[in-house]
Amino acid sequence: MRIAVLSDIHSNLVALDAVLAHLGSVDAVWHLGDVVGYGPEPDGVVDRLAGIGAVGVRGNHDAAAVGGPEIEWFNPDARAAMEWTRRSISEATRGWLTDLPERRMEDGMTLVHGSLREPLWEYITSEPVARANLAALTTPLGLHGHTHLPIVWAEHDGGVETISPSNGSTFGYGGRTALLNPGSVGQPRDGEPTAAYLVLDTTAEQAAWHRVAYDIAAVQTAMRARSLPVRLVERLSFGV
Numbered sequence: 001m002r003i004a005v006l007s008d009i010h011s012n013l014v015a016l017d018a019v020l021a022h023l024g025s026v027d028a029v030w031h032l033g034d035v036v037g038y039g040p041e042p043d044g045v046v047d048r049l050a051g052i053g054a055v056g057v058r059g060n061h062d063a064a065a066v067g068g069p070e071i072e073w074f075n076p077d078a079r080a081a082m083e084w085t086r087r088s089i090s091e092a093t094r095g096w097l098t099d100l101p102e103r104r105m106e107d108g109m110t111l112v113h114g115s116l117r118e119p120l121w122e123y124i125t126s127e128p129v130a131r132a133n134l135a136a137l138t139t140p141l142g143l144h145g146h147t148h149l150p151i152v153w154a155e156h157d158g159g160v161e162t163i164s165p166s167n168g169s170t171f172g173y174g175g176r177t178a179l180l181n182p183g184s185v186g187q188p189r190d191g192e193p194t195a196a197y198l199v200l201d202t203t204a205e206q207a208a209w210h211r212v213a214y215d216i217a218a219v220q221t222a223m224r225a226r227s228l229p230v231r232l233v234e235r236l237s238f239g240v
């Protein structure tokens with residue numbers, strides 16, 4: 001099977017559609033949460049994911065969008081965008097987001113937004129945190145997002161091997177215990193503004209990372225029209 005793994009789409013429908021057009025044929029689409037927040041088209045993104053039967057998990061922004069207390073920990077820009085998101089989403093979007101679980105197992109892999117230990121909040125950004133979360137895995141492979149950075153954390157000789165994949169990078173996961181982060185579709189933060197995603201080939205047991213250009217200016221125009229925070233508009237140009 002070919003499975004697309006998308007994370008941190010953040011209401012960026014233009015980026016999502018560029019990724020879906022680039023994917024080619026896949027057997028399934030999985031998402032790792034933060035479907036909404038920051039961007040201008042929460043209903044459009046949820047409609048698209050629901051329409052293609054994507055399955056996934058809840059992120060901290062998804063929880064906040066349906067009224068969760070998570071909004072209290074947001075910085076002022078994220079909070080302003082979330083208050084707009086809360087006001088604008090449809091009942092259908094609210095229901096779809098409410099139904100997302102904090103973790104799920106698919107095809108022998110564990111899907112979470114942040115980490116195994118704290119699915120909504122923990123950022124896996126250091127070796128000790130990665131090690132603890134590799135130990136918390138009950139499946140060989142874990143898929144997570146939240147940091148908006150493409151990365152592999154893999155057990156290796158009692159330590160942790162780290163790989164920062166770029167466009168076209170692959171990782172053979174057969175026989176490995178590893179955490180894979182596809183990077184962010186809708187708000188990349190690794191200095192590269194193109195949309196990031198990964199594809200799993202479960203026959204070859206290989207993950208492949210991809211980057212896709214999208215019409216950033218169109219998204220920025222839509223964000224300005226909705227009076228979303230300027231800093232959130234500008235960062236899309238730089239991938240930070």
Ligand code: ZN
Nearest residue numbers: 008034059146
């Ligand atoms: Zn996010």
